Amino acid sequence: xxxxxxxxxxxxxxxxxxxxxxxxxxxxxxxxxxxxxxxxxxxxxxxxxxxxxxxxxxx
Amino acid sequence: xxxxxxxxxxxxxxxxxxxxxxxxxxxxxxxxxxxxxxxxxxxxxxxxxxxxxxxxxxxxxxxxxxxxxxxxxxxxxxxxxxxxxxxxxxxxxxxxxxxxxxxxxxxxxxxxxxxxxxxxxxxxxxxxxxxxxxxxxxxxxxxxxxxxxxxxxxxxxxxxxxxxxxxxxxxxxxxxxxxxxxxxxxxxxxxxxxxxxxxxxxxxxxxxxxxxxxxxxxxxxxxxxxxxxxxxxxxxxxxxxxxxxxxxxxxxxxxxxxxxxxxxxxxxxxxxxxxxxxxxxxxxxxxxxxxxxxxxxxxxxxxxxxxxxxxxxxxxxxxxxxxxxxxxxxxxxxxxxxxxxxxxxxxxxxxxxxxxxxxxxxxxxxxxxxxxxxxxxxxxxxxxxxxxxxxxxxxxxxxxxxxxxxxxxxxxxxxxxxxxxxxxxxxxxxxxxxxxxxxxxxxxxxxxxxxxxxxxxxxxxxxxxxxxxxxxxxxxxxxxxxxxx
Numbered sequence: 001x002x003x004x005x006x007x008x009x010x011x012x013x014x015x016x017x018x019x020x021x022x023x024x025x026x027x028x029x030x031x032x033x034x035x036x037x038x039x040x041x042x043x044x045x046x047x048x049x050x051x052x053x054x055x056x057x058x059x
Numbered sequence: 060x061x062x063x064x065x066x067x068x069x070x071x072x073x074x075x076x077x078x079x080x081x082x083x084x085x086x087x088x089x090x091x092x093x094x095x096x097x098x099x100x101x102x103x104x105x106x107x108x109x110x111x112x113x114x115x116x117x118x119x120x121x122x123x124x125x126x127x128x129x130x131x132x133x134x135x136x137x138x139x140x141x142x143x144x145x146x147x148x149x150x151x152x153x154x155x156x157x158x159x160x161x162x163x164x165x166x167x168x169x170x171x172x173x174x175x176x177x178x179x180x181x182x183x184x185x186x187x188x189x190x191x192x193x194x195x196x197x198x199x200x201x202x203x204x205x206x207x208x209x210x211x212x213x214x215x216x217x218x219x220x221x222x223x224x225x226x227x228x229x230x231x232x233x234x235x236x237x238x239x240x241x242x243x244x245x246x247x248x249x250x251x252x253x254x255x256x257x258x259x260x261x262x263x264x265x266x267x268x269x270x271x272x273x274x275x276x277x278x279x280x281x282x283x284x285x286x287x288x289x290x291x292x293x294x295x296x297x298x299x300x301x302x303x304x305x306x307x308x309x310x311x312x313x314x315x316x317x318x319x320x321x322x323x324x325x326x327x328x329x330x331x332x333x334x335x336x337x338x339x340x341x342x343x344x345x346x347x348x349x350x351x352x353x354x355x356x357x358x359x360x361x362x363x364x365x366x367x368x369x370x371x372x373x374x375x376x377x378x379x380x381x382x383x384x385x386x387x388x389x390x391x392x393x394x395x396x397x398x399x400x401x402x403x404x405x406x407x408x409x410x411x412x413x414x415x416x417x418x419x420x421x422x423x424x425x426x427x428x429x430x431x432x433x434x435x436x437x438x439x440x441x442x443x444x445x446x447x448x449x450x451x452x453x454x455x456x457x458x459x460x461x462x463x464x465x466x467x468x469x470x471x472x473x474x475x476x477x478x479x480x481x482x483x484x485x486x487x488x489x490x491x492x493x494x495x496x497x498x499x500x501x502x503x504x505x506x507x508x509x510x511x512x513x514x515x516x517x518x519x520x521x522x523x524x525x526x527x528x529x530x531x532x533x534x535x536x537x538x539x540x541x542x543x544x
Contacts, residue, residue: 011146014139015303019296030271032285042142049334
């Protein structure tokens, strides 16, 4: 169950989190905030999934 | 002269890739296991490339830029849904692979037949998958047509270019098979990456000094372009979230992506892919930059013409050899996925409809032969669609998605210990497709701001549930006779 919860975090941020990140300011590296939010969570998704994988191989 | 240079580069490049892929594909084998699932031997890197090849298509290349140009922030959904889909695939694909391995499955319809014990359900799944792959192939065909027309500096008219595009697509897939597709994908990915970085970084730097400069200009011109409408309007936040949910569920329900799962060597390969494929999505940011640049440099393209946006910038401001290289990358981004899709649709129909359903071409050689013929049928259907209705690239993709997503409930339920009866799953799929068809006929992509595919999915799940209850009640007296008191 825990591994689903871990994977659900980036998923929730890229779906239900979007309306809350729907703004221009503050700009991050020139990107509008909404686009920066999406980029950051895409970058974090592999990290979360790798954590899930580690949890499976070392119980 | 310009056209000769750029089209010459495109032609040479495609020929080169064909030769390279053919060498890699070990020609001459007619074993369907080899032709369709690559002998079930693909390692993580090769499968990664194959999946990326099928997933990053001329849609990513042209469609994403087209939407950034024509709609703005709604285009951001493209980056999100892929990532969400990979997170889901981490849990979903390994059990599917395991069943496929144990039972020697080749296609998505095989999976339904095996899990629900119903050949008729397999027939339904194969037909639905086949039908909804057609708009996806049409998408690649339109992409190719645009690329060839612009690379030819409009010396070729659209009838000529679509004819060439059709010939290229069918020749490419007939010669290649799945392993060849994966090899062609290696070349394609390198070229597409280079083209996308060029379009997303060099174009904005040339016109605005930096990629961020393009964002500034867009915001000055259109202050609301880079945020979503905060309401229930056709492409507001509600639409965005519901579309990401819907399309991420549908992502691996495409017959060819589902089938590609079976070509993995082991489930660890699939998990590794789920972890690393999201990084690929970042490429799309550069495509947005290209679209934004085009919005300022070549404004005024309406409707489906927006799909040509950044290519026109390259055509107008760069020498023909640059346009040739960019167009070559784009053509491969259409050809490689198109061969996966056409092969997927054709092998599905050959095995599960012609073979299992009507007893045509049941031997290995016969199946490969009917697959080869059906490749032309799929191409011809895609061509008919293109002739009948000009739809934007994103529009075509969303139609296909609303269809194949209807498989999702059936696939998930198939993995559980208590499975609903086949008839319930079948009725669910049909109900979902009916809702999709009604919405398409009415031309209503959203209801209360929600993507209409979500309503189709709800109708699907509800019908499955109700039917399985009805079946359970109807069967109960025979299974367990009530003892008389």
